[in-house]
Amino acid sequence: MEGFETFEVGPWSDLIWEGLWITVYATVLGTLLAIAVAFVLGLLELSRHVALRASARIVVEFFRGTSLVVQLFWIVFALPVITGYRIGEPEMNAVIALGLNFGAYGAEVVRGSINAVPQPQREACTALNLTAVHRFRRVILPQALPLMIPPAGNLVIQLIKSTPLMYLVSVVDLFTVGDEMRKAETGSIGLIYLGLGVVFFLLSMIVVGLAQLLENRAKRRLGQKPVSIVDTALGDASTSSTHAPGGAI
Amino acid sequence: MKWDMDFALEILPDILEAFLRYTLVITSLATLLAAVLGMVFAVIRYVRIPVLTQVTTGFVQFTRATPIPIQLFFVYYLLPDYGLTIGAVTTGVLVLGVHYACYFAEVYRGGIESIPPGQWEACTALSLPQQAVWRRVVLPQAVRKILPSLGNYVISMFKEVPFLVFISVPEMVTVARGIGGSNFRYVEPLTICGIIYLLSSYPASVAMRKLETRLEHA
Numbered sequence: 001m002e003g004f005e006t007f008e009v010g011p012w013s014d015l016i017w018e019g020l021w022i023t024v025y026a027t028v029l030g031t032l033l034a035i036a037v038a039f040v041l042g043l044l045e046l047s048r049h050v051a052l053r054a055s056a057r058i059v060v061e062f063f064r065g066t067s068l069v070v071q072l073f074w075i076v077f078a079l080p081v082i083t084g085y086r087i088g089e090p091e092m093n094a095v096i097a098l099g100l101n102f103g104a105y106g107a108e109v110v111r112g113s114i115n116a117v118p119q120p121q122r123e124a125c126t127a128l129n130l131t132a133v134h135r136f137r138r139v140i141l142p143q144a145l146p147l148m149i150p151p152a153g154n155l156v157i158q159l160i161k162s163t164p165l166m167y168l169v170s171v172v173d174l175f176t177v178g179d180e181m182r183k184a185e186t187g188s189i190g191l192i193y194l195g196l197g198v199v200f201f202l203l204s205m206i207v208v209g210l211a212q213l214l215e216n217r218a219k220r221r222l223g224q225k226p227v228s229i230v231d232t233a234l235g236d237a238s239t240s241s242t243h244a245p246g247g248a249i
Numbered sequence: 250m251k252w253d254m255d256f257a258l259e260i261l262p263d264i265l266e267a268f269l270r271y272t273l274v275i276t277s278l279a280t281l282l283a284a285v286l287g288m289v290f291a292v293i294r295y296v297r298i299p300v301l302t303q304v305t306t307g308f309v310q311f312t313r314a315t316p317i318p319i320q321l322f323f324v325y326y327l328l329p330d331y332g333l334t335i336g337a338v339t340t341g342v343l344v345l346g347v348h349y350a351c352y353f354a355e356v357y358r359g360g361i362e363s364i365p366p367g368q369w370e371a372c373t374a375l376s377l378p379q380q381a382v383w384r385r386v387v388l389p390q391a392v393r394k395i396l397p398s399l400g401n402y403v404i405s406m407f408k409e410v411p412f413l414v415f416i417s418v419p420e421m422v423t424v425a426r427g428i429g430g431s432n433f434r435y436v437e438p439l440t441i442c443g444i445i446y447l448l449s450s451y452p453a454s455v456a457m458r459k460l461e462t463r464l465e466h467a
Contacts, residue, residue: 061447064450064454065446065447066446067411067422067446069409069411069422071443073425073435073439074439074440077426077435078436078439081436161314161315161316163316167415168415175316175319178319179322182326190327193319193322193323193326193327196319197311197315197320197323200316201311204314
């Protein structure tokens with residue numbers, strides 16, 4: 001088939017590994033930043049003070065409402081002009097854009113999961129005279145975590161799928177390496193992009209597996225039954241989140 | 250560096266035009282394609298035709314887990330090898346449509362599976378004709394479940410139209426970046442893009458949340 005004939009990967013292997021490293025690096029750092037942002041904003045949204053709640057809400061709606069591509073371009077092209085300060089490593093621009101954008105989506109996950117912990121659990125904490133920190137760390141969070149993990153896993157997959165945006169701001173990620181291979185006219189466009197697709201698919205599957213592992217661990221802490229990995233790998237994540245919260249604590 | 254209002258007003262019409270003529274039109278066309286194709290995928294998975302069902306399921310899973318830019322380049326650069334040359338805009342609509350069809354298919358499936366078995370059994374007991382079962386019993390209940398999710402996917406697709414900058418579709422963000430590059434002023438065009446996105450997607454997502462609560466209590 002035209003466009004699918006094989007070619008020599010050998011000369012490219014170093015570049016491919018470097019690209020893969022940048023993609024994974026941006027994914028991991030972006031995810032860590034997103035988790036931090038999600039918890040800060042999500043918890044602020046649950047605050048008792050109107051001002052805190054409102055400002056968190058505005059930040060969340062801002063990052064959810066203005067497309068990720070606009071945010072990335074803004075950070076790369078507009079921010080240095082306004083502040084006079086340029087972020088050293090180009091991939092850090094992408095990490096910041098990914099972290100803030102997906103952090104805002106994650107804030108909704110954090111807020112929703114904490115809200116989903118049944119009210120009597122909170123009342124019991126009051127009855128037992130637990131401090132606020134104790135209540136959150138030992139009662140609310142352990143029950144909210146298994147609810148957060150499946151939607152958070154989906155967000156991480158979305159984040160991975162957005163890393164090729166780095167190509168647009170001249171970071172040599174895996175996608176960019178693939179594009180260089182196409183430009184070098186090795187005559188295997190179909191194979192290159194199919195291969196790229198497979199790598200990204202595998203990265204997503206790793207995230208699915210990790211999310212499953214974390215969810216099962218979080219559930220075991222609550223004395224709930226783990227979910228089978230086959231369910232989530234084949235269906236969508238909704239199958240694993242159908243279990244009601246609560247259980248034994 | 251200050252905000253130049255004159256420059257902002259000068260470029261605003263071009264950006265708005267790109268938004269209306271490309272971003273919105275592409276979103277609408279891709280939504281249509283996704284709605285129809287998603288239904289096809291869902292039906293194929295539902296009726297379980299050997300091989301075809303497995304292939305479709307695999308395709309849906311794979312497409313959902315791979316980035317849109319890869320799919321864009323795959324279609325954009327590979328098809329000409331087969332003598333099929335399609336424009337950038339068509340490629341964009343096609344890729345976004347097919348990508349989101351894979352999400353829509355899951356939503357449809359979930360909607361139909363959410364109908365309690367008792368409803369099907371009641372239809373059989375009343376020996377309702379097949380057409381009435383779907384038109385009068387299943388779909389009215391399923392639509393209530395799926396409409397908010399579909400709406401949310403449309404909003405995320407709308408925010409992913411700028412991905413088409415990869416194949417230089419003249420949608421809003423591509424145009425804004427072009428203006429920024431040729432004038433060496435990025436602050437105004439990009440900020441305008443952000444504002445337009447915020448003004449259009451925020452009301453849409455509020456409307457979706459309203460719809461969701463209304464349908465839940467209906």
